[in-house]
Amino acid sequence: MVTSSLKRFVHPDLLHGSIFKAIVLFTLPLFVSYIFQQLYNAADTVIIGRLLDDNALVSIGACTALYELLVGFGIGFGNGLSIVAAKAFGAGEVEKLKKITAASIVITIFVTVFIMILTAFGLKPIMVLLKTPADRLNEAYSYISVITQFCGVLFAYNLFAGMLRAIGNSFVPLLFLIFSSVLNVILDFAFIKATGSIRGAAIATVIAQFVSGLLCLIYIFCAAKILVPSFKHFSFDSSLYKDLIGQGLSMAFMGAIVHSGTVILQSAINSLDQMIIAGHLCARKIFTLTNIPIITLGLAASTFVSQNYGAGQIERIRKGVRISIFITIVWTFLLFLPAWFLTEDLIKFITNSTNPILLDYAKKYILFTLPFYLVLGGLIVIRNALQGFGQKILPLISSVIELAGKITFTCLIIPKLGKWGVILCEPLIWCVMLVQLLTVYLRLIRGNSCTPSPEPQAKNPAE
Template sequence: MTDRKSTVDLLQGPILKSLIIFAIPLLFSNIFQQLYNTMDTVIIGHTLGDEALAAMGAAGAVYDLLMGFCFGIGNGLAIVTARSFGSGDMGQLKKSVAAAIVIGASTMAIITLLARFILHPFLQVLHTPPEIIEQSYAYVSTITLFIAVMFAYNLCSGLLRAIGNSVMPLVFLILSSVINIVLDFFFITGLGMGVKGAAVATVIAQGVSVLCCLVYIGFKVKILIPRRMHFTRDRELYKEMIAQGLSMGFMNCVVSAGTAILQSGINSLGYLVIAGHTAARKLYQFLNMPFVSMSHAMSTFISQNYGARQIGRIRKAMKCAYLYGAVLSIGAAALMLFFAPTAVRLLSGSSERMVIENGALYLRVVAPFLAILGMINPTRFGLQAIGQKMLPIFSSVIELIGKILFVAILIPRFQYMAVIFCEPVIWCFMVTELLIAFWRNPVIREGK
């Protein structure tokens, strides 16, 4: 039983139209997801000042590292479910959901325990300034204490997307976003909890979205509800799902590790640079959302069609994704050319010239390179969807090595200008490796 009104058929019909229809709810989901953090940034920047804003920015790299790993695992597990749906094997689909629950619960328990010991030392390794380190720790430690809640929503929404439903996770996320905004004001300004209040608000709001997903699945999407017999361990299935989940988890983790290393270089430039970069990165994440949404849509599309052995549709879909990314990058570059300084000023609440000018310059340089990123992510997710686990990780290793070199050699010499050009330069190397890996793959080239 599925909710057909909320489900997009990705196995037949016009490819670009289906991708866009499926990606639009994902885009709005990303927007409202980002509102969680953006409202934190706006409220903290306007009420607590540049130092508190910098504390959240310094914690962001650690947050992204942990959450990227968890979300990667969830997305990897959902890929196997999407393949089963595409092949029409409902028994295997329910087994994959049962395995995802077991693997996810075990992994989150381990991560929650480890996080208690590594967070504070990790912030010190990243050269977090002494005046903000305790605020940074208060924020990220609260989030990671309830990391299972964040993972549960990601898994539930991923499983719904696996069967073509990207609408209902959006509905629940809108509700929780409104709750998050209200709680932000209550905890940060009403109770005076500072940056920790933003973390508490995020966890509670995310918990609401989890409950909504579970209730909806229970009543409307019963094919995602495994029975007791489906929890019987299938060694091959568990092997595949663990490998797929860990592959995407480590891929995200390596990317986030590179971001954390880059953040350590930024932290050495002072809190005003951190504040400007934090505001700019929040705006960049909004610019990147249409690209991320298409990438996730491609992941589900390719997984389902790979399960159905429709390789021709996969090739055509990837070309559509590339064209989509190129068009959007032109629009993003034009937008930032005219509005970047105003956007940074509004988001940060700062009147410091360094904060505004650095943030605006970052956005103007990065925006045109989004076309390359619009090729990287669909190709990387596409490789994952057809079962290639190591090649996407290798692209992330390229990114990690590049950021290490920038932090060790170029940032000390060229300061924030090196930060600005770090990712665009690295993306050019990454896209070359990924395009070769995908289009020369026997499955894609010959349908084998």
Template sequence: MTKSNTTDMTTGTPLTIILKFAIPIFIGNIFQQLYNLIDTIIAGHFLGDNAIAAIGATTAIYSLIINMANGLNNGYAIIVARAFGEKNEEKLRKSFAIMIVLNISASIVFTILSAIFIMPVLELLHTPEKIIGDAYEFIIIILFGIVITITYNMFAGLLRAIGNSRTPLIYLIISCVVNIILDFVFIVGLRTGVGGAALATMLSQLLSVILCFSLVIRKYPELKLSKRHFQFEKELVIEMFTTGISMGFMYSIFAIGSVVLQSAINGLGTAIITGHTGARKIVELCMQPLSTLSSANATFVSQNYGAGKYDRIKEGIRKTCLCGFIWSTITLVFIYLFAPFIIKAITGSTNHEVITNAVMNLRINMPFYYPLGVLLVLRTSLQGIGRKIAPLFSSSIELIMKCFATFFLVSHLGYLGVSIAEPSTWLVCMLFLLFTYKKAMKEIK
């Protein structure tokens, strides 16, 4: 294997390797969440509650499509990481070539579907009439730039698969700074409304794509492609496609549940939508360390599975979950002490209904970060060892439980029903995957 800025995770102390690999991903994810958060803060302070509600009303739709795209690339990256662990440079290049073709195809499909169905979906989700115009303007710009998002995630997944989580971080930080500057230019200076926030996001992501592409061309000779690498082997194409689809559906089934749940939230009024949007920004920000640990662990598991080092896999998973428990404790204490102040700062709202409901959501969610951390690690670990069905099935359980919350809990409990929906699914799915993981490791050994 040609030497470059990569990390071989099949040797060394598992926890040290995972944390060193995870820290740049974590910082990058935090920056990504921060500039999404700043979008909300700028919109809230300069455009008002309705602007936040408009952006929030589209969050579930955006997450559905983006999660599918991200899931596909995370799935493809598992095969790339496995080839890297096997020290098989030819398979590594062919896997990269297949990623390119599959992502071009996905971009075309997502763009066409967005153009046709986005307004009917907003109407189906009971988006309030006074914000549906702004909601459509925001989401259509985001989705017409889906090719940019997919391409960025392809490069990010590829670089993580071969052990480089540091260099993309630098590019992401640059992109975040540019996004914040463009937010002020479009929203405050040019007064383009919520559409300006969407456009700023797309342009800053395009910068990340250009920088990542330049990096791969200049620094990674082991990823240099020729015509022969696009002469695909059927078995490798099927392996990558099925792994990508499995991971993509796992992410998107979860997001479908969120879309269904969003329809119930939209029916509760603008104040609830605004409060929920503020709470979700905090939930997603605090979730980043758990998500980052699971992403780093996925690369670790995939490389060691390719190298046949199964005891390292178990040790890595165990210690990653322990780190997740430590973070969950810190988050729990912080949110219970400061939630009202954080919500006011993010939304810029003084509406009692907005703040009270957002705080309730946060305080219900945070104690369940312990099972959530285990759930996220086990999902990616099972994918890494080639077990594609169980993670997909766990996402289906989430969908069913969110549908139940939408059609039964919300009608009886209101926003309380929304708030307890996700934590209960995290607990159930964690127990299911824990049983599946133990069974899978026995079979492997």
């Protein structure tokens, strides 16, 4: 029998009680879950570095930005749909929650089919346009094409996991993701050895992602019936579809725009030394892993804000955002000392390489970028908070700023500064983005009533 303390951990109440405790309990499973989600691709890199060679790492590195673009779109789309669901849950509208689930399934199917058709015809020309090294093009395509043609499994997991998070359950998706991540590592060894190429890693990733999505779906039908729609809930509601598509595509395009900038930046990186391409791949893996607490606090902030906005608790939102930013600051300072002593060893572990160009670039990238996590933390929390308020356009502006900045660096600065142009690019852009987002957030929070609302009547589904 599940104890009451475990219930509170599995379903932390974001609407009542201690804000710090609620945010931390909700973020912890997200944190571990995001680690394992990133380990899908990181595991590919580590295992490929051991079973194949540096050239295989170059192939993976040349298409990493495209992989991150797809993942960013999928995660953003799922989170956008879950924000609408979280608002309905906070307001205690169970029937509407079921209609949101039904509509989200339909929309996700259409988006999946569109992405599959688009990448089937346009993927290789894009890779050529991005200056993927000619001798690595076919191998890189063999990897990323498998991922894109089976993108439905990625979107399905993010949809179902997002709906569970919308009702306060970030723990169960974590359990399934841990299982599928372990499965991915096992399958990586099996399929890479069987195929003798990086394509085997892509096949392993798709199978493991399918398992995690399937397990989430089974759990929803068995234990989260508040989300299970009946046939009547699939009836078309134009206003609901408009809200879901607007919110889902807003967050998806935000992720896509951000990663499109990274894809454009990749074209400049691909024109540099091939060992810098591999070094950038490694540095980005370490950046992504150390950035997970910040990313997951942002995701938690969007759910926290959307639930409390649905319940009319503006002052609780204000406090929650401040607490989330404070936690990101603490995390950044905790990273400083280990980074100076462990970075080079970590790079060698991930790449299994001793190439001095690779090691030097990756280390410089990581140590220069780390202090700017102080800026990135506020940026991510505030942007997600704005999305939790249901804002669709204003958060997108920050993504457009990032895209414009990366285009500028790609065309004007990196050709002159080389690798240092790549290293300087994102930290400087983050500073500009934070100023814009902070201005928007302060204006929005002041425009809402700060009078505490009555406690909402919606009950935690775990109770």
